[in-house]
Amino acid sequence: MSASVPPRLPVRAPLPRVWPGYLIGLAFILIASGEMIVDRTAAQQETLLTYLTWLIGLAYWLFCVHRFHRVLRESAGGAYPISPARAAGFHLIPFYNLYWLFRWTNAAAGFVNGRISGAFMRRGWTGGLLLAGFVLARFDAGLGLIALFAMAQLIRRDIRRATEAPA
Amino acid sequence: MSSSPPVDRPRWDGAVSAGLGAGFGYVLFRAAVNFWTAHWEERIEEALAIALVGLGIVRFLEPLIGRLRHFLGIPEEHMLTPMPERGRRVIRLAIFAILVLASVSHALLHDMIKRNVAGTVGLLVVALLIPGGITYAWLVGARKDPPRAVRYGTATALVLGALHLFVALVVITLMNRATEGASPVSLADLERAVIFNGLAWGALGAAGGLVIDRLKGPRPAWSVAIALMAIALVLDLPALHDPSVLVYGLDDFAKIIGWGLGLIAYPRANRLFMTARRATPAPQA
Numbered sequence: 001m002s003a004s005v006p007p008r009l010p011v012r013a014p015l016p017r018v019w020p021g022y023l024i025g026l027a028f029i030l031i032a033s034g035e036m037i038v039d040r041t042a043a044q045q046e047t048l049l050t051y052l053t054w055l056i057g058l059a060y061w062l063f064c065v066h067r068f069h070r071v072l073r074e075s076a077g078g079a080y081p082i083s084p085a086r087a088a089g090f091h092l093i094p095f096y097n098l099y100w101l102f103r104w105t106n107a108a109a110g111f112v113n114g115r116i117s118g119a120f121m122r123r124g125w126t127g128g129l130l131l132a133g134f135v136l137a138r139f140d141a142g143l144g145l146i147a148l149f150a151m152a153q154l155i156r157r158d159i160r161r162a163t164e165a166p167a
Numbered sequence: 168m169s170s171s172p173p174v175d176r177p178r179w180d181g182a183v184s185a186g187l188g189a190g191f192g193y194v195l196f197r198a199a200v201n202f203w204t205a206h207w208e209e210r211i212e213e214a215l216a217i218a219l220v221g222l223g224i225v226r227f228l229e230p231l232i233g234r235l236r237h238f239l240g241i242p243e244e245h246m247l248t249p250m251p252e253r254g255r256r257v258i259r260l261a262i263f264a265i266l267v268l269a270s271v272s273h274a275l276l277h278d279m280i281k282r283n284v285a286g287t288v289g290l291l292v293v294a295l296l297i298p299g300g301i302t303y304a305w306l307v308g309a310r311k312d313p314p315r316a317v318r319y320g321t322a323t324a325l326v327l328g329a330l331h332l333f334v335a336l337v338v339i340t341l342m343n344r345a346t347e348g349a350s351p352v353s354l355a356d357l358e359r360a361v362i363f364n365g366l367a368w369g370a371l372g373a374a375g376g377l378v379i380d381r382l383k384g385p386r387p388a389w390s391v392a393i394a395l396m397a398i399a400l401v402l403d404l405p406a407l408h409d410p411s412v413l414v415y416g417l418d419d420f421a422k423i424i425g426w427g428l429g430l431i432a433y434p435r436a437n438r439l440f441m442t443a444r445r446a447t448p449a450p451q452a
Contacts, residue, residue, distance in 0.1 A: 027330070034337040039354035048358045049333075 012074055015156050016067040021149030024057040028142035050141065057145040062088040064152050065104070068159055072111055075163040082107055101134075102127030108155065115162040126155065177435050178306040184433035185426055186299025190291040192425015196418045293335070297327045298426040301372045305391075306439050309379050317376035324372025329365030336360065367402050371423070374398045379440050387440035392427030399423035 031049050035042035069084040082104055090100040105126040112121040129151050137144020202213060301324045308319035336357050343351045352360075374394045382390050399420050406416025430436050 027326075031333065034333055035354060035357070037337050038340050038350055038352060038357050042354055047354065049361060052362075 013067060013070045015071055015160055016064040016152075018064070018149050018153045018156060021057065021060050021064065021152060022146055024053065024060060025142050025145035025149060028053045028057065028145060032142060054137075054141045054145075057141070057148075061145075061148055061152070062091060064149075064156075065091065068108065068155060069104075071159060071163060072108065076111065080107075080111065098131065101130045105130065105155070108159065112158045112162040115165045120161070121155075121158045126151065175306075177439055178303060181306055181430075181433045181436055181439050182299045182303035183295075184436075185302035185429040186295035186297075188429020188432065189298035189422045189426035190294040192428070193294040193418055193422040194291055195425070196421030200414055200418075293331055294422055294425075297324070297331060297368060298422070298429075300327050301368070301375070302426075302430065304372070305376055305379055308376060309440055314380040316379035317373055320372035320376035320379075321369050322372075325365045325369040328368025329361050332364040333357070333361045370402065371395055371398050386437050388430045388433070388436035391440065392430050395423050395427050396420075 028050060031053055032042070035047055035049065066084040066088040069080070069082055069087040072082075073080040073084065087104050090104075091097050093100070102124065106123045109121040109123045109126060130148065133144055133147035133151055135144075136147050202210065205213075301320055304319040304323035305316045308314060308316035336352055340350050340352065343349065374397070375391045378390045378394045379387055384390055403416035403420050406412045406419075
């Protein structure tokens with residue numbers, strides 16, 4: 001007796017959740033403030049805990065970028081030009097990453113605007129605001145992380161609308 | 168990818184049971200240490216009171232409740248099959264031991280709470296929040312397909328373990344500064360303590376999650392409890408070698424034992440810890 005097993009549908013990756021990013025940003029602010037209470041000189045130095053929190057925030061940001069691109073690729077049937085690993089990995093190349101912020105957000109804008117009629121995601125602006133977020137993070141990492149994840153939320157919204165729209 | 172309902176009463180109850188177990192395990196151990204270090208006259212007085220209460224319950228209250236049950240026609244619970252005389256004696260002895268233990272626990276807890284209400288409640292809340300939070304994360308992760316108890320449990324444990332100590336140390340510093348004008352901990356000490364505490368809780372969260380995700384036995388709650396105790400033993404080994412910090416190691420261990428017992432005591436724990444994969448029957452070939 002042979003049983004016919006129905007073919008398993010490919011699992012589509014969900015878009016990343018943004019709220020953990022906000023939480024990491026808030027945790028950074030809480031930790032930096034707490035350390036200043038314990039030692040007033042903490043503000044002038046880079047401490048281990050704040051550094052770790054920033055690293056966790058950065059890792060989560062890279063995860064979000066990776067996942068955005070996985071969703072874009074799956075949605076485009078593999079035809080999307082930037083692979084998830086490349087999208088996340090190029091953030092780590094000094095100086096090139098400044099250009100890369102514009103490069104991947106413009107490619108995403110091209111995909112989104114192609115799916116939804118009209119210029120829904122404006123080319124250049126998203127990359128510029130992300131760059132502003134990273135610059136802000138140089139001065140205040142907590143606020144910078146919150147700004148980055150606020151942008152991630154907008155990107156997520158646009159990608160969701162584009163992927164839900166008929167191809 | 169499966170989605171799960173956001174509010175789930177049994178999960179919540181399971182987490183509370185685990186958290187309360189940990190909280191009371193910790194407070195009870197602290198109370199026992201207080202009792203042990205008290206003056207001998209106080210100790211004898213306390214022990215006498217406990218023995219009297221135990222005797223009163225076994226020789227008077229229990230038979231009285233039995234009579235009342237008989238009078239009101241309420242059937243005896245847990246006595247569905249007739250038992251031989253020897254078995255009955257063993258059960259009576261076990262009941263006596265449980266009652267004495269309950270009386271001792273009650274007296275110790277009462278003594279501890281009487282000494283420092285705010286401190287005890289604080290200890291209880293902290294001891295309840297972290298194990299309760301980790302247990303909840305496990306229960307949510309176990310129902311994902313594929314199971315995610317390791318991931319959810321470890322992340323929750325790391326965050327809660329690090330954050331609670333950080334907040335506690337900052338609050339203590341603020342209070343000390345108001346009275347003495349000096350900070351009781353240095354920045355380096357604070358960082359070391361917070362990171363170590365986060366990692367220690369993270370190890371517990373990972374161990375329990377691993378058991379839930381990977382083991383396929385019929386009693387996952389027992390397996391989780393054993394894994395927690397094994398990890399706690401490893402983490403507290405250095406403390407067990409050093410008499411000056413022995414009590415801190417043991418109170419951590421008491422907390423973990425309480426956590427494990429809280430898990431085992433929750434009647435639906437085994438079913439809740441069954442991962443989505445195990446809970447779904449395999450397709451018939």
